Structure formats: structure tokens, C-alpha cells
Amino acid sequence: MFVSYKWLQEYVDLSGVTATELADKITKSGIEVEGVEILNEGMKGLVVGHVLEREQHPNADKLNKCLVDVGEEEPVQIICGAPNVDKGQHVIVAKVGAVLPGNFKIKKAKLRGEESHGMICSLQELGVESKFVAKEFSEGIFVFPNEVTVGDDALELLNRDDQILELGLTPNRADCLSMLGVAYEVAAILGREVKLPKPEVTSTSEKASDYISVTVDAAEDNPLYVAKVIKNVKVGPSPLWMQTRLMAAGVRPHNNVVDITNYILMEYGQPLHAFDYDRFGSKEILVRRAHQGESMTTLDDTKRTLTTDHLVITNGKEPVALAGVMGGANSEVETGTTTVLLESAYFVGASIRKASKDHGLRSEASARYEKGVDPNRVRAAAERAAELLALYANGEVLEGSVEADTLKVEPAVISITLEKINGVLGTDISMDAVKDIFARLQFTTSVEGNEITVTVPTRRGDITIEEDLVEEVGRIYGYDNIPKTLPKGASTPGKLSDYQKKRRIVRRYLESAGLYQAVTYSLTNEAKATQFALDNREPVKLAMPMSEDRSVLRLSILPQLLEVVKYNSARQNDSIALYETGAVFLSTEQDKLPEEKEHLAAAITGLWHQQPWQGEKKVVDYYVLKGVLEGLLARLGLTGRVEFCQATVEGMHPGRTADLLLDNKKIGFVGQIHPNVQKELDLKETYVFELSLKALLEAEIAPLRYESIPRYPSITRDIALVVDKKVVAGKISDIITEAGGNLLKDVSVFDLYEGDRLEEGKKSIAFSLKYFDPEKTLTDEEVTKAHDKVLQAVKEEAGAVLRG
Amino acid sequence: MEQRLVELQQEALEGIKKATDLKELNDIRVSYLGKKGPITEVLKGMGKLSAEERPKMGALANEVRDVIAQAIEEKQSILEEEAVAKKLASETIDVTLPGRQVKTGNHHPLTRIIEEIEDLFIGMGYTIAEGPEVESDYYNFEALNLPKGHPARDMQDSFYITEELLLRTHTSPMQARTMEKQNGKGPVKIICPGKVYRRDNDDATHSHQFMQIEGLVVDENIQMSDLKGTLDVFAKKMFGEDREIRLRPSFFPFTEPSVEMDISCKICSGKGCNVCKGTGWIEVLGAGMVHPNVLEMAGYDSKKYTGFAFGIGSERIAMLKYGIDDIRHYYTNDVRFLKQFSIHE
Structure with missing residues (x-):
């Protein structure tokens, strides 16, 4: 809502309060003033001029040579390029020495050999937005509508010596969508009186009810409809003060009838509609819900197909207005209109909201109805409009109003x-x-x-x-003036849940391990939504997405994370390590909340570490990322419960990918992105994992118990085993652990050899086995006994041969 | 004989003085103090001495041995020190060469802000509640006093999935969800951080996805002054003890009265600058007293219980705190951006 400081003074005494002070007070008591615009800022030297002569510029087709009286001793010659300038007009003249917005100084000039002592101005040149300038002046200079005095201050006449307060209204304060509403608010803040307009209408002896009848067939949507008839109207421009107030309020002037309805809209917050009585098509107004499929053409020359949700004003036969939203083209007031049928009605917000939404039509009227107008202003606004139509459109107001009233107004x-x-x-x-x-x-x-x-x-x-x-x-x-205190009452323990605590541990661990946390969008396109998904479920789709790329909710984090890797790679960041935690969405039943699972994903590419001057460099590989994961599992007490199994995952390298099994249940995967996918995304060798963080953090682990520090030495035996290449280390390790019994405390791989000193298809893996008894020092015989069982088992179960 | 011993001592001491390495010194030790050394040799002639002179000479010989032995010992430690020093000197490195990098990552600035706020409120007795990002129309709107068709729904243009499901437009649904779990009994003190979504075109100041932190306190006798005091603590801890807050009346359907909280501008100290648009105040968050309808719908007796709620925009807090100028940075995840948040003030 744009509030003119000058106009507001008609209703509240603002003496001693500047526009800026007022803005501050309004903001502090509840309505945010988003700005105060000084309309004549940086402008001076503009007067009313009278064009005495106009002739074609001798050397330029599109220029006019004008002789203009600017209230000085001698008229001045001004060259003007506007197509609508003409003899006899009263116009805005920027005299030599005047300043226009943007510090544009007017100087004496010579245009194509002719002297010009000033400039005849358009409203746009005075800083008025084109969309608020009346159509007839939008392509040229402004012409004053009625007698004005030559030499007078043009800015004052145009009410540009004003300041506009821009109110940022919250939906509850629809009362301030009118000058009167703002006046009440300001009066309360300042502790001053409100001066209301008191319409005085002289009616003719003819009765409005002889001209029109009103029937409402949808009282629940339209509990009050007031019609008035005004005869002998002369359509023409509205008075200058009204035009300038409308422009200040952000409304484009049209003609006196339309301007008066808009002026009342701004003054009372009550939308009005003026029909051309002679083109209305009948003597009856029937308000009803539209028939399904019925159509009408609105003022904007658009044909609208209606449904039974929409309220229409009809002439008993066909719709003439989409109630509260926009009038119809067939009964619009035009230059020749002589009798005006004026509507002032109370429409219920919900029905207007539906129509306005369905047709994508938001007008000043619909905005007010949606939020609720004051039912007690419906009649007053109609009277005020009648008064103004009589005063400024030569109208004769017929006696009385015709009403359909089922409204019960109780404060x-x-x-x-x-x-x-x-x-x-x-x-x-x-x-x-x-x-x-x-x-x-x-x-x-x-x-x-x-x-x-x-x-x-x-x-x-x-x-x-x-x-x-x-x-x-x-x-x-x-x-x-409200004091600052803190809640009293029983104290409550503030803390993170176990899950939240562990999630923070996961984050801190990954960050210490060298990964940066990323946060990406949950909405993505259909292809990416299911790529790398752990669950084979339908993605959740938006009903009305803004774009294809943000149309479904993700089932995995990796596609977005890879986009981030790609983005950074393209910006000379070759070594990237990122992780993200966040929800993925698994659809369930229609209208049921989808299942939201928290996932953890990571992506690394480039160098893991380097120390160039020492010639050290480690390029990322599967084992780097696996190591990060193993460290994480250790932190969470899950070492030994998660298995890495060779796996095939779409989009992943078939030989370098493992499923992660927690207690034999798949919770995610780790591996290299398939080279084809890498190429598509323009990535170098990139390793990733994605897993269900929920599964990881909700896995129950035994409470932490101290284990006594060993008092006896352990004995280590190293073995190198030759096995088929297909046999994986994890398998052998499991066999060893199983066979080693209680005394075997640790098994680790310390060498891998696949060279040509071995038989074709064979490899050698060396394990270090640590035996230990917490109760006593082990003897060689005891170790040998256990170790022999290990050797026996690997031979039988993995076909392993001890390498000589 | 006496003369000879004194001569030997002199000779030996001179030799020790001249010795330049441990081997030379050892040779001296062997030659003077060894069993075949000259002192032993001299002592062999003791038999010729009288019984009175014999012990005297013996004592002298021992004295000479001791003097020589001590001199050797002293010289030896000097030589050893020299040798070590020489070795260490040869091991000198260039201490200015760069160290082996310990590569660490760090958390996202939004997480940083959220965890900082979580910790602040945990310290004041709050717990952290988390809820679904896809919400029912009921929890996102209706339970928050926004029935279907309410004009204030326009304040939050939403992504609907079906007529009953949408991406939550704020973290406020957790108010109703948390209160329902309490079966109408207080106290409730929670912070709910999370992602929220609105139909906005992404630009420097808008993002279709962003993070909010909801706060809710419900108990008997919760007053608006408690809200003001709590927000004052928050503002001072997040932005500095020298900051002032101001509450301005505002409107949210789920609070009544509703307020916006501004903090005094640090850049111009309240005098007016570009950041605060000349007002001296910066808008930070929305808050208010929980609307009685919201309490009642969640099973609380609004005659007995009152509460306050607030909603913090994490992006906005980070922008104000770190001077970030474009909201898209948070979601682009340029490593050059992320890296800057590894420093802890």
C-alpha cells in the first residue's frame, strides 16, 4: 500500500510529524514502512507554460518549434519532440536552470539550428512510472486538464511535493489497504482525531428502483449488494488532484467514472464497479454461481471459462462481471456512457480467492475482498462515489439504492x-x-x-x-517498554539425543579425515532422483514443479554430490573430498508421508595427499575411501560387524565396488564411479560411498567396558599363502580367525604379491598372526598347536599353499 | 725413581692435551696405565728401595696414575661432546621447508551456525527436535491456525505433492508434533533445525530450499518478556554483547502477538548504512506468543499454558555474521567457499 503523506492529512492532522518520523512510528507499532519516497527529490524550476504557437521545426521532421508563455515578461522558444504538443495547451515546462531527476540540468541549447530555452516535459521525465501515466499521455508530454495559471509551480499542481510511505502489510492488516484505515492507525499512534469524509448527495426525484432490481442467488458468497444509478454522466478526464492522488497510490488514471471508483477503492478500501447502464442488457441484476462451462469476456479482452465455484454478476441472462475480480467487456463504461450503474458489494473472501486463483487474475479489488473488507463501509462508499460522480462527472444521482441484504454485521x-x-x-x-x-x-x-x-x-x-x-x-x-526476562519454572535438561550426538561424531570424524561437508538440494530431476538409490522405490513427485530439474525428491545424495565435484573440478579444484548427510525420500501410499531416511554420502577425487618436495604423492583409490569408512566404523563400535562384499551397482565400476553389509544386511556401497559415468560428468577417477546413516547410527552396540592392559607378551607368526586369484583376502582372514581359536587375537595382511614368480592365476598374500593369552606367557608348543590348525584350515578351505 | 714418575706424569699430560680423537686418547691410556706401561715398569724397581721409602713411592705412583686417569677422563668427555656436535651439525635441515600437510575438511557454514545455536539453547535447557521434510497439510498449516483457504497461506508459496502433502514451508510443524507427544502437559523447550522449501526462483536473496531453526517454549506463565529476554541472549551470543535488540509488531497466524526481531547494526552502530538500509536496525527473525488455537489443537489448555515460538533463518544469520552476499553460495558448495569456514574464532 502506497500512502501519500499529503493525502493522509485530509483525515489526520500530521502537523509536527514529518513523513520520516511518521514512518518510524508506524513501523514501531506494527506495520513495516518499507520506504519513504520523496516525489520531487532533486527537481526544481518546473512551471506551468502555455503553448502560444507551434510550428514544424524547419530542419527536423519530428521536432516542433513552440512559443511558450512561462509567466515571464517575454514568451520563450522551446523545441519539443513530443508528437502531442499543440497550440493552446497548458504544459509542464522545465525552464533554463531547472533540474530533473538524475541531476539532469536544463540549459539553453540549439537544436538543429533553432534555439531552445527549456523543455516541455512528460510525466515520466518527472519520475512517474510509465504504467501509472494515463494512456493519452504515455507517449508524449503531459497536458493539464483544466485551467491552471501560467508560471505556477508545476510540481505543486501535480502534487509532486509529496512523500509516499510504502507500507509492507501483513495479511491480517487488510484494514490498512485504505487511506481511512491508515488514518485510524496513524491517529491511534499519534493520539489524534480521525476526520471522516461526509458524503452529501442531492438526489433526483426519479428512483433507482425504477431502473434496476437486484436479486442474489448466492447469499452465502454475497450477503450484501448495493446498486445505485447515476444519470446524465459526462465521461471525461477526472480532476487533476484526483489523478495525482491515484498516481501516487499506484493507479493509472483513465476517465472520471473509472477514476472515481478507484479513488473510493483507495479511500474506503471498498471495491466498486461501474457498469454502463445502457449496455447492461436488462433491468435486473442477478448474482449467482456460474454454470459449469459458462463463459464471459472480461475487461482485459480475455475469454474466461467458468465453473460453479465462480460467482458472477449477470443481467439475468449472461454474466457481466466476474464478481469482485473483474468486470465484463460488454458493459464497460466508455466515452459515450451517460447512465452509470454503480455496484458496491460485500463478497466473501473465499469465493473471490478461488476465482482469482483459477483465472490468475489479481486485482486491487480481489486482493481486498480476499482479505476481507469492512461490511459497514459498503453503503458509505456507494454514497461517496455518487457524490463524486455528481461533482466531477456531471452526474444526477437517482434517489435511493437498490439492495439485496442478508448480511448480519455485529462487531x-x-x-x-x-x-x-x-x-x-x-x-x-x-x-x-x-x-x-x-x-x-x-x-x-x-x-x-x-x-x-x-x-x-x-x-x-x-x-x-x-x-x-x-x-x-x-x-x-x-x-x-516490555522488560527482558527468562522463563521461570522447572529446569529441563538440555541435551542432544544419542542419534544427534553420534551424527555430530560422524561429521567431526569425516572432517578430520579431510572431507568437506556439502549441502545440496533435495529436489532434482527424475533421472538423478533414482540414480545410485539404495532402495528400489518410486520417487516422490511434485504436483506442480517450477522446473524439470527440481521436480522430484531424491532417493540418493550421490548425484547431487557428483554435481558439486564436477562444479569444483571445472574451477581448477582437482583434489576434492566431500561428504553430505541428509534425508532421502521413499514414497509410500498416496497421501501418506513418504519414508525419510538419513543417508551419508562421500566423493573423493584427485590427490589424497602430497608432499611435493619430498616426492610423496598419493592418488585416491578404493582403499583410501575404504580406510576412511573403516575408521568411521571403528568410531561407532561397528568394526567386525560390517562386511565389504564385491558387488555390482549400476553406475559403478564393476570390479571396484563393494556392498556394505551391516550384520549381513545391505546398508550401502563403496567404490569407483563407472568410467562411462565419469566421462559423462567430465570427472577424473572418483571414488564414492553412499549408505544409510540411520542404519549405522541406530545399530545397537555393547556398552563401552574397559579391557585390562596385557601383562604377558604376545607371539607373532607370519605366513605367506599362495591361493587362486579369485580367493579374496577377507575370506582367508575369516578362515584364519575362525580356526585360530581364543589365543589368536589379531590377523592382518602385510603383503600382496601377484608377479610372475608365481604360477599363472595365483597370488600370494602374507598375513601376520598375533597370539596372546591374557593369563600367562604362551609357550611355543601352545602357539604351534593353534597355528597348525590355522594352516590346516586355510589349506582345506581356501586351497592355500604355504609359500616356501 | 721419584724423578722418573714426575717426568712420566708430565709426558702423559702433554700427550693427553695434544690428543685430537678418542683413539689417540685410548692409546695414551693403554701406554701409560696398561700393565706393560712405564709406570708399572718403574714400580718393578721398588724392591730396591728401603722399607720406609717403599710405601711413599707406592703412594706417589698411585697419585700419578690417578692424575693421568682423571685427565684422560676429562679429555674423553670433551672429545665425545665434540664428536656428537660434529655429527649433529652434519644433520642440519632446512626448517623453513613446508611441513607435511595434515588435510582436514570442515563443516558447512550452515551446519556451523545451526550447531552453534543448538549448543546455545542446549545450555538453556532445550532439546533438539527433528521432523519430516515432507509434511501433511495439517501439520504445516492447519495445526498452525492456517485453515484451508486462509489468505496468509500466500505468505508461503508451497511445493505440493498431493492435496494433502507438501514440502514443509517452515519448521513450525514441529511445534504441533512435539506438543501432541506431550499429552497436554508442559514444559516444552525445543529447538528444531531443518530444511524447508518454498516456491521461489533462486537468486542472490532467494532459495527454493533453505534452513530454519524453530524454537518453542510452552509452560505455565510464559510471558512475552521471556521471549524478549531469550532473544536478547541469542542476539548477544551470536552477534556480540554490544548488540541491542528491538521487537516490532508483526503477523504470523500461529502466534499472537507476533513480532519481528531486529538487531542494531554493527557496521554503522545504529547511525544508518547500506546494510541496515539506513534504519540502524537489521531484521533477523520472526517470533511471538503461541496462538491459543495452536495450543488447543495440540491438546494444551490455553487458559493454563502459554508459550513463545521463534523462527530463525540459518542462511540469514550466516549472511549477517560472515558477510556472505549471495544465498546460492550455500548450495553451490564451491570448495573455495567451504574452506573459509575452517577457522574458529
Whole structure:
């Protein structure tokens, strides 16, 4: 809402309060003033000029040579390029020495050999936005509509010596979508009076009811419809003051009839519609829900197909307006209109909202109906419009209004105790002070003991419960005056849950291991949504996505993470290590919440570490990332419970990928991205893992118990085993562990040889076995006994031969 | 004989003095103190001496041996020290060469902000509640006093999945979810961080996905002054003890009264600059007293219980705290951006 500081003074005395001070006060008491625009900022030297002569510039087709009286001794010659300049017009002249916005200084000039002493201006040159300039002046200079005095200050006449407060209104404060509403608010803040307009209408003896009847067939959507008839109207430009106020409010002037309805809209917040009575098509107004499939053409020359959700104004036969949203083209007021049928109605927000949404039509009118207009202003607004039509469009107002009225208007009456007010706010405000605040808001009150009963005017439809009253008291009292305290009452233990604690440990571990945390979008495209997914489920799709790339929810994190790797690689970041934790979404049933699982994914590429001057360099490989994972599992007490099994995962390297099995259940995978996929994404060798963090963090582990430090020495035996290449280390290790019995405490691989000193298809893996008895020093015989069993087992179960 | 011993001592001491390495010194030891050395040789002639002179000469010989032995010992430690010093000198390295890098990553700035805020509120007795990112229309809107068709739904343009499901537009659904679990009994003190989604075109100041942190306290006798005090603690801990807060009336359907919290601008100290748009105040978050409808719908007696709630935009906090100028940076994850948040003030 744009509020003209000058216009506002018609309703509230603003003396002693500058526009900026007012803006600050309004902001502090509840409505954010987003800006204060000074309309004549940086402008001077603009006067009314009278074009005495105009002729074609001798040397330029598109220029005019004008002789203009600017109220000085001698008229001046001005060269003007506007196509609409003509003799006899009163225009805006920027004299030599004048300044226009952007510090544009007007100097004496010579244009194609002719002197020009100033400039005839358009409104745009004065800083008015093109969309607010009346169509007839939008391509040329502005021409004053009525007699003005030559030499007078043009900015003052155009009300540019004004400041506009831009209100950022929250949806509850629809009452401030009108000058009167703002006036009430400002009056309450300043503790001053509100001066309301008092329409004075002289009616003819003819009755409106002889011209029109009103029937409403949808009273629940339209409980009050008021029609007035104004005859002998002369359509023409509206007075300059009205045009300038409309422009200040962000409305483009059209003609007096339309301007008056818009002016009332801005003044009262009540939308009005003017029909051309002679083109209305009947003598009856019928308001009803549209028939399914019925159509009409609105003012914007668009044909609209209607449904039974939409409320229409009809002439008994066909729709003439989409109620509360936009009028119809067939009954629009035009230059020749002489009789105006004026509508002022109360439409219920929900029905207007539906129509406005369905047709993608948001008008100043629909915006107000949606949020709720003041039912008590419907008639007053109609009277005020009739008054203005008589004054500024030569209209004769027929006696009376024709109404369909089922509206029950009852102001809200709310009682509240002083304890409640102070209890919620944490203040110590007296009853007298509370009474005074409501008086300033012009709410009537009665006090009984500690209880105050407040009657809320209908213009403040947002106030319905006690808490609303608390807010009114609080904001006028001033939130700055509320003390700062902390909640009292029983203390509560503040802490992270076990899951949250472990998640932080996972993050800190991965970060210490060299990975950066990334955060990517949950919405992606269909192809990426399921790529690398751990669960074979349908993705969750948006009903109306903004773009194909953000249309479904992800089932895996990796595709997004790889995009991040790609982005960084393209920016000279060759070595990248990233991880992300976040939800993936698995659809369930229609209208049931999808299953959300927290995943952990990581991607590494390039060098893992390097020390160039020492000639050290480690390029990432499978074992680097596996090591990171193993370290993580160790942190979470899951060493030994997670198995890495050779696996095939789509999009992954078939020979370098492993499934992660936690207690024999797959929870994720780790490996190299398939070279084809790497190529598609323009990536170098990249290793990744994705797993269910939920599964990892929810796995129950035994409580931590101290284990005594060994007091006896251990004995280590190393063996090198020759096996078939197909036999994996993990398998042999399992066999050894199984066979080694209680005394075998640790098995580790310390060498791998696959060279040509071995038989074709064979490899040699060397294990280091550590035997240890916590109770005593082991003898050689005891170790040998256990070790022999190991050798026997690897021979039988893995076909392993001890390498000589 | 006496004369000879004194001569030997002199000779030996001179030899020791001249010795330049341990081997030379050892040779001296062997030649003077060994069994075949000159002192032993001299002592062999003791038999010729009288019984009175014999012990005297013996004592002298021992004295000479001791003097020589001590001199050798002293010289030996000097030589040893020299040898070590020489060896160490040869081992000198260039200490200015770069060390072996310990590569670490770090958390995302948004996580950093969220964890910092979590820890702050944990210290004040809050727990962390987390909830689904896909929500039912009921929890996202209706339970928050936003019935279907409510104009305020326009404030949060949403991504719907079906008519009943949508991506949550704020973390506030966790208010209702948490309260429902409490069966109408207080106290509730929670912080709910999480991702939220709105139909916005991504640009420098808008993102269709962002992070919010909801706070909720419900108990008997919770007052707006408690909200103001809590937000004051938050603002001072996050932005500095010298910051002031200001509450401005605002509107959210799920709180009444509703407020916006501003903090005083650090850049211009409240005088007015570009960052605060000349007002001296920077908008930080929205808050308010929990609307009685919200309490009642979640099973709380609004006559007995009151509460406050607030919603913090993590991106905004990080932007204000670190001067980040484009919200897209958070989701682009340029490593050059991420790396900057490894420093801990």
C-alpha cells in the first residue's frame, strides 16, 4: 500500500510529524514502512507554460518549434519532440536552470539550428512510472486538464511535493489497504482525531428502483449488494488532484467514472464497479454461481471459462462481471456512457480467492475482498462515489439504492482481564493506560473491576480473541517498554539425543579425515532422483514443479554430490573430498508421508595427499575411501560387524565396488564411479560411498567396558599363502580367525604379491598372526598347536599353499 | 725413581692435551696405565728401595696414575661432546621447508551456525527436535491456525505433492508434533533445525530450499518478556554483547502477538548504512506468543499454558555474521567457499 503523506492529512492532522518520523512510528507499532519516497527529490524550476504557437521545426521532421508563455515578461522558444504538443495547451515546462531527476540540468541549447530555452516535459521525465501515466499521455508530454495559471509551480499542481510511505502489510492488516484505515492507525499512534469524509448527495426525484432490481442467488458468497444509478454522466478526464492522488497510490488514471471508483477503492478500501447502464442488457441484476462451462469476456479482452465455484454478476441472462475480480467487456463504461450503474458489494473472501486463483487474475479489488473488507463501509462508499460522480462527472444521482441484504454485521465484543494482559506481556500496565490505548484505537470499552470489555469496530476484522487485544495493547504501549526476562519454572535438561550426538561424531570424524561437508538440494530431476538409490522405490513427485530439474525428491545424495565435484573440478579444484548427510525420500501410499531416511554420502577425487618436495604423492583409490569408512566404523563400535562384499551397482565400476553389509544386511556401497559415468560428468577417477546413516547410527552396540592392559607378551607368526586369484583376502582372514581359536587375537595382511614368480592365476598374500593369552606367557608348543590348525584350515578351505 | 714418575706424569699430560680423537686418547691410556706401561715398569724397581721409602713411592705412583686417569677422563668427555656436535651439525635441515600437510575438511557454514545455536539453547535447557521434510497439510498449516483457504497461506508459496502433502514451508510443524507427544502437559523447550522449501526462483536473496531453526517454549506463565529476554541472549551470543535488540509488531497466524526481531547494526552502530538500509536496525527473525488455537489443537489448555515460538533463518544469520552476499553460495558448495569456514574464532 502506497500512502501519500499529503493525502493522509485530509483525515489526520500530521502537523509536527514529518513523513520520516511518521514512518518510524508506524513501523514501531506494527506495520513495516518499507520506504519513504520523496516525489520531487532533486527537481526544481518546473512551471506551468502555455503553448502560444507551434510550428514544424524547419530542419527536423519530428521536432516542433513552440512559443511558450512561462509567466515571464517575454514568451520563450522551446523545441519539443513530443508528437502531442499543440497550440493552446497548458504544459509542464522545465525552464533554463531547472533540474530533473538524475541531476539532469536544463540549459539553453540549439537544436538543429533553432534555439531552445527549456523543455516541455512528460510525466515520466518527472519520475512517474510509465504504467501509472494515463494512456493519452504515455507517449508524449503531459497536458493539464483544466485551467491552471501560467508560471505556477508545476510540481505543486501535480502534487509532486509529496512523500509516499510504502507500507509492507501483513495479511491480517487488510484494514490498512485504505487511506481511512491508515488514518485510524496513524491517529491511534499519534493520539489524534480521525476526520471522516461526509458524503452529501442531492438526489433526483426519479428512483433507482425504477431502473434496476437486484436479486442474489448466492447469499452465502454475497450477503450484501448495493446498486445505485447515476444519470446524465459526462465521461471525461477526472480532476487533476484526483489523478495525482491515484498516481501516487499506484493507479493509472483513465476517465472520471473509472477514476472515481478507484479513488473510493483507495479511500474506503471498498471495491466498486461501474457498469454502463445502457449496455447492461436488462433491468435486473442477478448474482449467482456460474454454470459449469459458462463463459464471459472480461475487461482485459480475455475469454474466461467458468465453473460453479465462480460467482458472477449477470443481467439475468449472461454474466457481466466476474464478481469482485473483474468486470465484463460488454458493459464497460466508455466515452459515450451517460447512465452509470454503480455496484458496491460485500463478497466473501473465499469465493473471490478461488476465482482469482483459477483465472490468475489479481486485482486491487480481489486482493481486498480476499482479505476481507469492512461490511459497514459498503453503503458509505456507494454514497461517496455518487457524490463524486455528481461533482466531477456531471452526474444526477437517482434517489435511493437498490439492495439485496442478508448480511448480519455485529462487531466483536471481547472481555479480558488486566491480569491476562499483563500476564501475557510480562508488564505492569494499569487499567487506565489500557483504557486509553483502546480509546486511541477508537474501540469502545466498559470496565468492571479488573475486566475490560471491548467492542471492536468492524473495520478491524482481524481482532477476534483476547490475544488480539493483548497485541493491540502491547504494540501501542510499545514493545520497547516490555522488560527482558527468562522463563521461570522447572529446569529441563538440555541435551542432544544419542542419534544427534553420534551424527555430530560422524561429521567431526569425516572432517578430520579431510572431507568437506556439502549441502545440496533435495529436489532434482527424475533421472538423478533414482540414480545410485539404495532402495528400489518410486520417487516422490511434485504436483506442480517450477522446473524439470527440481521436480522430484531424491532417493540418493550421490548425484547431487557428483554435481558439486564436477562444479569444483571445472574451477581448477582437482583434489576434492566431500561428504553430505541428509534425508532421502521413499514414497509410500498416496497421501501418506513418504519414508525419510538419513543417508551419508562421500566423493573423493584427485590427490589424497602430497608432499611435493619430498616426492610423496598419493592418488585416491578404493582403499583410501575404504580406510576412511573403516575408521568411521571403528568410531561407532561397528568394526567386525560390517562386511565389504564385491558387488555390482549400476553406475559403478564393476570390479571396484563393494556392498556394505551391516550384520549381513545391505546398508550401502563403496567404490569407483563407472568410467562411462565419469566421462559423462567430465570427472577424473572418483571414488564414492553412499549408505544409510540411520542404519549405522541406530545399530545397537555393547556398552563401552574397559579391557585390562596385557601383562604377558604376545607371539607373532607370519605366513605367506599362495591361493587362486579369485580367493579374496577377507575370506582367508575369516578362515584364519575362525580356526585360530581364543589365543589368536589379531590377523592382518602385510603383503600382496601377484608377479610372475608365481604360477599363472595365483597370488600370494602374507598375513601376520598375533597370539596372546591374557593369563600367562604362551609357550611355543601352545602357539604351534593353534597355528597348525590355522594352516590346516586355510589349506582345506581356501586351497592355500604355504609359500616356501 | 721419584724423578722418573714426575717426568712420566708430565709426558702423559702433554700427550693427553695434544690428543685430537678418542683413539689417540685410548692409546695414551693403554701406554701409560696398561700393565706393560712405564709406570708399572718403574714400580718393578721398588724392591730396591728401603722399607720406609717403599710405601711413599707406592703412594706417589698411585697419585700419578690417578692424575693421568682423571685427565684422560676429562679429555674423553670433551672429545665425545665434540664428536656428537660434529655429527649433529652434519644433520642440519632446512626448517623453513613446508611441513607435511595434515588435510582436514570442515563443516558447512550452515551446519556451523545451526550447531552453534543448538549448543546455545542446549545450555538453556532445550532439546533438539527433528521432523519430516515432507509434511501433511495439517501439520504445516492447519495445526498452525492456517485453515484451508486462509489468505496468509500466500505468505508461503508451497511445493505440493498431493492435496494433502507438501514440502514443509517452515519448521513450525514441529511445534504441533512435539506438543501432541506431550499429552497436554508442559514444559516444552525445543529447538528444531531443518530444511524447508518454498516456491521461489533462486537468486542472490532467494532459495527454493533453505534452513530454519524453530524454537518453542510452552509452560505455565510464559510471558512475552521471556521471549524478549531469550532473544536478547541469542542476539548477544551470536552477534556480540554490544548488540541491542528491538521487537516490532508483526503477523504470523500461529502466534499472537507476533513480532519481528531486529538487531542494531554493527557496521554503522545504529547511525544508518547500506546494510541496515539506513534504519540502524537489521531484521533477523520472526517470533511471538503461541496462538491459543495452536495450543488447543495440540491438546494444551490455553487458559493454563502459554508459550513463545521463534523462527530463525540459518542462511540469514550466516549472511549477517560472515558477510556472505549471495544465498546460492550455500548450495553451490564451491570448495573455495567451504574452506573459509575452517577457522574458529
